[in-house]
Amino acid sequence: MTPDELRWWFEDWLDACNRHDLDRLRELLAPDVRRAGAPGGADAWLRDLEDLLRAFPDYRWKRIALVVEDDRIAAHLRTRGTHRGEFRGVRPTGRHVGVAAFGFFRVVRGRVTEFAGSDDDAGLLAQLA
Structure with a gap:
């Protein structure tokens, strides 16, 4: 994919994330995608x-x-x-949370094959305490 195609690909990825469209995200993930520090595979993600x-x-x-x-x-x-x-054992608090996230994606033939990034869980949990 060209750099412009990858930019458009990412906009599609982000749109699917924000629509909570898990079917579309599955299409954008390689079945055996590797994630640093997390279980591999699209199903686990x-x-x-x-x-x-x-x-x-x-x-x-x-x-x-x-x-x-x-x-x-x-x-x-x-x-x-x-x-x-409930999130990671924490009952709903009604709190509004926000965190900075950083992700590194390797995209081959339109699918994420590798991912490494920041762990949002720690930042989210800290705001729920």
Whole structure:
């Protein structure tokens, strides 16, 4: 993919995230996607995302900066949402939370094959305490 195609790909990814469209996200993930520090595979990634969205049903991601090089994307995002469901053992607080997120994606033939990024869980949990 060209750098422009990767930028458009990421806009599609971000749109699917913000619509909470897990079916579309599955299409954008390689079935055996590797995630640094987390269980691999699209199913595990989507389960983690489902947990997040169940707890924060209005969760949104906003692009701050995007860098594309070869088949890789580096993204700086700002996230926000309201704690309405249990999250990692914490009962709903109604608190509005937001964290900075950084993600590094390797995209091959339109699918994420590798991902490394910041762990939102720690930042979210700190705001729920």
